[in-house]
Amino acid sequence: MATISPAFVTIFDNEVKQAYQAARALGGLVREKSIEGDTVKFNKLGKGVASVRTPQSDVVPMSLAYSLVTATMTDYIAAEYSDIFNQSHVGFNDRQELVSAVGNAIGRRMDQVVIDALDAATAVAVANTIANDGSSGSASDLNVGKLRAAKEALDSNNVPAADRCLLIHAHNLSALIGNTEVQSSEFNEVRALVDGSLSQFLGMRIVVIGDRDEGGLTKDGSNDRSCYAFHKNALGMGVSMNQKSEVNYVPEKTSFLVSSMFGAGAIAIDDGSAGGIVKITCREA
Numbered sequence: 001m002a003t004i005s006p007a008f009v010t011i012f013d014n015e016v017k018q019a020y021q022a023a024r025a026l027g028g029l030v031r032e033k034s035i036e037g038d039t040v041k042f043n044k045l046g047k048g049v050a051s052v053r054t055p056q057s058d059v060v061p062m063s064l065a066y067s068l069v070t071a072t073m074t075d076y077i078a079a080e081y082s083d084i085f086n087q088s089h090v091g092f093n094d095r096q097e098l099v100s101a102v103g104n105a106i107g108r109r110m111d112q113v114v115i116d117a118l119d120a121a122t123a124v125a126v127a128n129t130i131a132n133d134g135s136s137g138s139a140s141d142l143n144v145g146k147l148r149a150a151k152e153a154l155d156s157n158n159v160p161a162a163d164r165c166l167l168i169h170a171h172n173l174s175a176l177i178g179n180t181e182v183q184s185s186e187f188n189e190v191r192a193l194v195d196g197s198l199s200q201f202l203g204m205r206i207v208v209i210g211d212r213d214e215g216g217l218t219k220d221g222s223n224d225r226s227c228y229a230f231h232k233n234a235l236g237m238g239v240s241m242n243q244k245s246e247v248n249y250v251p252e253k254t255s256f257l258v259s260s261m262f263g264a265g266a267i268a269i270d271d272g273s274a275g276g277i278v279k280i281t282c283r284e285a
Contacts, residue, residue, distance in 0.1 A: 004247045004249070004256065008247070009245070009246065009247050011095075012095060012098075012099065012245055012247060012258075013244060013245035013260075015095070015096070015099040015103075016099050016102050016103045016106070016243065016245050016260050017103075017243050017245075018103070019099050019100055019102070019103025019104065019107075020102075020103040020104070020105075020106035020107040020110070020243060020260075021107070022103075022107075023103055023104045023106075023107030023108070024107040024110050024111055025107075025111050025167075025207050025208075025209050026110070026111045026114050026165075026167070026207060027107075027110070029163075029165050029205070029207070029232055030114055030232055030235040030236065030237050030266065031232060031233055031235065031236045031237065031269070032236075032237045032238075032239060033236065033237070033238050033239070034238075034239050034242065035073075035238045035239065035240055036240065037073070037240065038072065038073050038240070039070050039071065039072050039073065039238075039265070040070070040071050040073070040236070040238030040240075040265065041068045041069070041070050041071075042068065042069050042070075042071070042236040042267065042269045043066065043067075043068060044066070044067045044068065044069055044269055044270070049062060050062075069236070069267050069268070069269055070267065071117075071236060071237070071238050071265035071266055071267035072265050073238060073240040073263045073264060073265040074113075074263065074264065074265055075240075075241070075261065075262075075263045076106070076109050076261065076262055076263070076264070077259055077260070077261040078101075078102045078105035078106055078109070078259070078260050078261070079257060079258065079259040079260070080098065080101065080102070080257075080258050081250070081253055081255040081256070081257055081258075082098060082255060082256055082258055083254070083255045083256070098258055102245070102258065102260045103260075105260075106243055106260055106262060108212055108213075108214050109214055110262070110264065111209065111212075111214075112212070112214040112215055112216070113237065113264050113265065113266045114235060114237060114266050115167075115215065115216070115217060115218075116215070116266070117235055117237075117266035117267055117268055118167075118226075118228045118230065118235070118268070118277060118279075119218055119226065120267075120268065121268030121277055122226070122228075122277060122279040128153050128157075128275055128277065128278045128279065129278070129279045129280075129281065130146050130149045130150055130153070130278060130279065130280040130281065131281065132224055132281035132282065132283050139222075139224070139283035140282070140283055141171070141172060141175035141176075141282045141283055141284055141285065142168060142172035142173075142175050142176045142227065142280065142282045143175065143176065143179050144176075144179050146280050146282070147166070147176075147201060147202050147204075147229075147280075148202065150166075150204075150229040150278045150280055151202045151203065151204070151229070153229075153275065153278045154229060154231070154275065154276075154278060156275070157275020157276070158275075159231045159234075159275055159276055160231060160233075161203055163231055163232035163233070164203055164204045164205065164229065164230070164231055164232075165204060165205050165206075165207060165228075165229070165230055165231075165232070166201070166204040166205065166206045166207065166227070166228070166229045167207050167209070167217070167227060167228045167229075167230070168206065168207070168208055168209075168217070168227045168280075168282075169208070169209060169210065169211075169216070169217050169219075169225055169227065169282075169284075170208055170209070170210045171225070171284050172208075172225060172227055172282050172284070173198060173206075173208045175282070175284075175285075176198065176201075177198060204229055219284065222283070223283055223284045223285070224281050224282065224283055224284075225281070225282045225283075225284055226279055226280075226281060227279070227280040227281075227282055228277060228278065228279055228280065229277075229278040229280060230276060230277040230278065231270070231276045231277075233269065233270070233276065234268060234269055234270040234276025234277050235266060235267070235268055235269060235276075235277070236266065236267055236268075236269050237264060237265070237266040238264065238265050238266070239262065239263065239264045240263035240264065240265075241261065241262050241263035241264075242262060243260060243261070243262040244260070244261060244262070245258070245259065245260040245261075246258075246259045246260075246261075247259075
């Protein structure tokens, strides 16, 4: 039976892990927790108000409300048959091609787990939704006015200024760069005009993704795209199985099956009504 050296499998697994971590757009931008089991619970603590204290009076508890939100784990796998893993034909370039394909597939799926949690949270809470209209009242793509409204919503709910993220589609970035205020160095980085990128605006780190077979950012039949501004602590992701890879020979296929797998689930800790997540609806032309 054909076999692959354990050392080679270890190298492959490490390279896939590095590739998927590099390919993830949202890695490190949400709360992550390694767990054992099918679910993970995140604590949700309510707000309190300080009271006036008079001398020798009893302490008045704030009576904070504690609650839990639960994320359910789902198992995922990225696999491909390949005959390039014949013992006499294993080469650096061949291995790197599979590393890239498998690593990118895992990274995109990890991102989609978070995006699905954003969709689920804002589907039931519309208090923090930036409507799809502009100053003229007509539907519009992403613009500075919508970003200001999103920032105001976060500020109004006392969301910390640090660790804010803006998740948008490539089409929305193109529309945003067309805004005069974004183009002007008085308002933003000159980089927006030099190389067409925009890393931060109004205190939010901008993450741009394109079309994805996994789903990506939702767009409906009216070309309305759901974009999101959120704080790191507003979303929680549990990882029940860290990414790991296997290379197994399958006699029936006379090929090696290259597999990489992980288990994860995500949930909104502060839902739309609590202010940690703001949905921005954008009409794409």
